[in-house]
Amino acid sequence: MPEYKDISPPELIKDRGSLHPINHMKDSIMSLLVSYGFEIVDGPEIETEEFNFDMLNIKKSHPARQMHDTFYVENKSNLLRTHTSPVQIRGMLEKKPPLAFISGGKVYRKDDDATHLPMFHQVEGIYVDENVSFAQLKDLIYKIIHSLFGDDVELRFRPSYFPFTEPSAEVDILSKEGKWLEILGCGIVNPVVLDNCNIDSNKYSGLAFGLGIERIAMLKHGVIDIREFYKSNLDFLIQFK
Amino acid sequence: MKIAYSHLVHCIEEKPSIEQISDKLFQLGHEHEIDGSIFDMEFTPNRGDCLSINGLLRDLAVFYTVDLNQEVFTEKLNELQLDFENLSESTCPKISFLKLEIENIPETYKGSLDNYLKDLSLNKNNLFTDVSNYLSYETGQPTHCYDASTMSGKIIFHEIDKNEEFETLLDKKITLSGKNSVFSLNNNVINLAGIVGGKSTSCSTNTKTVIVECAFFQPEAIIGKSVKYDIQSEASHKFERGVDPDCHDRVLRRFIKLVSEHANIKDMSIISYKSKDNPITQMPVNVGKINQIIGINISEKEYLSYLSKLGFIVEEGLIEVPSFRSDVKTQNDLAEEVARVIGYDNISTSKITIPNNERTNHKAIENKLRYFLLDNGFYEVINSPFVNLSSEEAIKVDNPLDSNREYLRTNITNSLVDNLLFNERRQKDSIKLFEISDVYSFGNGINKKRKLSVIASGRVGENYKDFSKKINKKYLEILFQEILPNEVFNFKKLSREFLDTKIKNEIISLEVDIDKFPYDILSYKEISSPPDNFNEYRPISDLPSSIKDISYSVKDFSKIKNLTDLLLNYQSDIVKNVFIFDYFKNEKIDEIKIGFRFVFQSKIATLTASEIDMIYNEIITKTQDIKGITIPGMKKNI
Numbered sequence: 090m091p092e093y094k095d096i097s098p099p100e101l102i103k104d105r106g107s108l109h110p111i112n113h114m115k116d117s118i119m120s121l122l123v124s125y126g127f128e129i130v131d132g133p134e135i136e137t138e139e140f141n142f143d144m145l146n147i148k149k150s151h152p153a154r155q156m157h158d159t160f161y162v163e164n165k166s167n168l169l170r171t172h173t174s175p176v177q178i179r180g181m182l183e184k185k186p187p188l189a190f191i192s193g194g195k196v197y198r199k200d201d202d203a204t205h206l207p208m209f210h211q212v213e214g215i216y217v218d219e220n221v222s223f224a225q226l227k228d229l230i231y232k233i234i235h236s237l238f239g240d241d242v243e244l245r246f247r248p249s250y251f252p253f254t255e256p257s258a259e260v261d262i263l264s265k266e267g268k269w270l271e272i273l274g275c276g277i278v279n280p281v282v283l284d285n286c287n288i289d290s291n292k293y294s295g296l297a298f299g300l301g302i303e304r305i306a307m308l309k310h311g312v313i314d315i316r317e318f319y320k321s322n323l324d325f326l327i328q329f330k
Numbered sequence: 331m332k333i334a335y336s337h338l339v340h341c342i343e344e345k346p347s348i349e350q351i352s353d354k355l356f357q358l359g360h361e362h363e364i365d366g367s368i369f370d371m372e373f374t375p376n377r378g379d380c381l382s383i384n385g386l387l388r389d390l391a392v393f394y395t396v397d398l399n400q401e402v403f404t405e406k407l408n409e410l411q412l413d414f415e416n417l418s419e420s421t422c423p424k425i426s427f428l429k430l431e432i433e434n435i436p437e438t439y440k441g442s443l444d445n446y447l448k449d450l451s452l453n454k455n456n457l458f459t460d461v462s463n464y465l466s467y468e469t470g471q472p473t474h475c476y477d478a479s480t481m482s483g484k485i486i487f488h489e490i491d492k493n494e495e496f497e498t499l500l501d502k503k504i505t506l507s508g509k510n511s512v513f514s515l516n517n518n519v520i521n522l523a524g525i526v527g528g529k530s531t532s533c534s535t536n537t538k539t540v541i542v543e544c545a546f547f548q549p550e551a552i553i554g555k556s557v558k559y560d561i562q563s564e565a566s567h568k569f570e571r572g573v574d575p576d577c578h579d580r581v582l583r584r585f586i587k588l589v590s591e592h593a594n595i596k597d598m599s600i601i602s603y604k605s606k607d608n609p610i611t612q613m614p615v616n617v618g619k620i621n622q623i624i625g626i627n628i629s630e631k632e633y634l635s636y637l638s639k640l641g642f643i644v645e646e647g648l649i650e651v652p653s654f655r656s657d658v659k660t661q662n663d664l665a666e667e668v669a670r671v672i673g674y675d676n677i678s679t680s681k682i683t684i685p686n687n688e689r690t691n692h693k694a695i696e697n698k699l700r701y702f703l704l705d706n707g708f709y710e711v712i713n714s715p716f717v718n719l720s721s722e723e724a725i726k727v728d729n730p731l732d733s734n735r736e737y738l739r740t741n742i743t744n745s746l747v748d749n750l751l752f753n754e755r756r757q758k759d760s761i762k763l764f765e766i767s768d769v770y771s772f773g774n775g776i777n778k779k780r781k782l783s784v785i786a787s788g789r790v791g792e793n794y795k796d797f798s799k800k801i802n803k804k805y806l807e808i809l810f811q812e813i814l815p816n817e818v819f820n821f822k823k824l825s826r827e828f829l830d831t832k833i834k835n836e837i838i839s840l841e842v843d844i845d846k847f848p849y850d851i852l853s854y855k856e857i858s859s860p861p862d863n864f865n866e867y868r869p870i871s872d873l874p875s876s877i878k879d880i881s882y883s884v885k886d887f888s889k890i891k892n893l894t895d896l897l898l899n900y901q902s903d904i905v906k907n908v909f910i911f912d913y914f915k916n917e918k919i920d921e922i923k924i925g926f927r928f929v930f931q932s933k934i935a936t937l938t939a940s941e942i943d944m945i946y947n948e949i950i951t952k953t954q955d956i957k958g959i960t961i962p963g964m965k966k967n968i
Contacts (some may be wrong), residue, residue, distance in 0.1 A: 096922075150553050155557070208715065
């Protein structure tokens, strides 16, 4: 059997690692939004009350500002941002419309159970221009949801409330099991927020949206317990190659 | 909030079904679940006005003909002589008191009051408290009932800022601390305003004379108090969200009416205090602006008809917001009203085109690093920043979840050490992890650094070339020299002395600022790419795993492929992983030695030796059929 004398050794399978599924999901969503024309902006995770709340029309009396909802640090001089919106505020203070920003990253709220963690991830976007409407916001949301969950997915818009948008909406998708699942929040930027950022709200209007990355990753990967993402268990991470 | 379908439909002329009402409530933004014939409502915090039967009916009036005119006592009322002083008018700009004396205490209830208790499965209390609770349910305005026989002296509404013991009417003893708005009688707190009344003045089943307090409290004075004192209070839920400041007269007259349906009233009188009028919000009619905000094109007539049905008053080109809608202040708020009435899902989309913006990838270096590490078998992890380790520069959390999470980490390495030990305890013998994160510290203000941290220990890899090599400093230095030959990285060997482990493998780590990496790294050509399609996750097992190795001697090289195909694709519920860990070709004697490692693990129970042996023997038996292959030291038939 001379022809087999020179047999090559078995394929040397090089072990490759994986991106963290939350970062991968965040990167995918941000790439999608960049392809729509959004620009990525970054900001600090430790914020001031002014940028995290005041500029976003979240009044001093709002429950979200209470110690039981928000982590404060260094004798209440600062806080851990509760959303990535303050990054957009900083962006709006620096640039003039038309502008389209997205920001993504870690945010913090004082929760800790099987469905809520004190640290989680968001991607938020804002687009400010002349005559931006709710109908355009719907078009954008359809594009995002269809890219993430396929063109056949059924979605619905529900009126909701956020201090920084008016009108505000929450968007649900219909699961394979026939259950409506909340996916994102969005709305028309409250003119108060634009005015706070020195943008003429009589001339300009804006749309904004925010997605919880863990929620989407759980749905896409079929992960039931949010805590699985942060155990750093190789048996878990190896599945996301 | 629970609301009975029958109580709603009773006031709706069209008599819609529960499903029809449910659909309309969803369209209006009022989330709920249906439990039998009860709506379990969850309102957004801006819609405190909906926390009642009448509140919901006011919204449903845009679709149906509703009757909100429940009967009230209409005759003139005497003025109540009450020794009352309001020392905090900014917190309570409007307050009314009604004093009622009845001749007889009813044994049973009828009409709305009876239906309310029965339909919502509520327990009877006393007439006045039950009427008060019902009125809160019907109108949204909480009232508080004092037994008049306990109320001799001067009543003061004021803000206190001292510790004071207070026993609630539900027998809960609390210590008031900080600033609180309270009612006091003879210097004793008798009511924590807007939250809960006190035991000393509460009504009982024997109460025949009542003083009913009906107030408007600024939400800011109420917010957070029920959480602070751990009191479940429907009243505070309503006051926190804002009640109608102009409803007192009607609510108290309705109170009289309901009491009169159950008992003979001997005496009644009323008094109202008002420090200022409720500001009226008016906005110009501007349907063009509404159409622009939503992206629709409705007529002014259609627009105004929606607002009228919702209780807005339109006069001389101005829209006046009703007193119960304190959430409506701007044209955007009006646009939301219109959008809700039309239905968000009925609004057509309009194509959006966003002008192209800058597309600088300011995370290019960091992303290159991630892919370089991926290519070399590293897994990316994300850790919580909360730790219990204090250091001079660590940022302290004022309100941590617990004492183990009191500080923000000042390095990533410690988190990765925890991750390493976690995986070692799960029998992982090749661990390579990395994390990129902002790390914060305190010193002359808050400092932020973006860092990469890497940790590695155990085998270099699973494949037969790397299996017997152990990770050490040299391994990582060579790895990083591949992409950055001109850089020197300070890899550290971490001591295991204080770690809770018996494993001896070296732990090598690196923590470095991302901005220290030169642009040279951008020329690295990555091999790995993340999956385009997102994998369906398979739940993992936390049960222990077992390892079995099989080594073969192969003389007939043509059979190597048969053997590897058979074993590497071996399917079993308990075989978690199989790989070639050893391969050696002995040219002198024309023999190949090839070793396979099987990792066994069940998702259901810890595997027994016999369960593992059964599969192991099956594997061996199958390969023994292949000629020219032997397992050294093993007889043909096992």
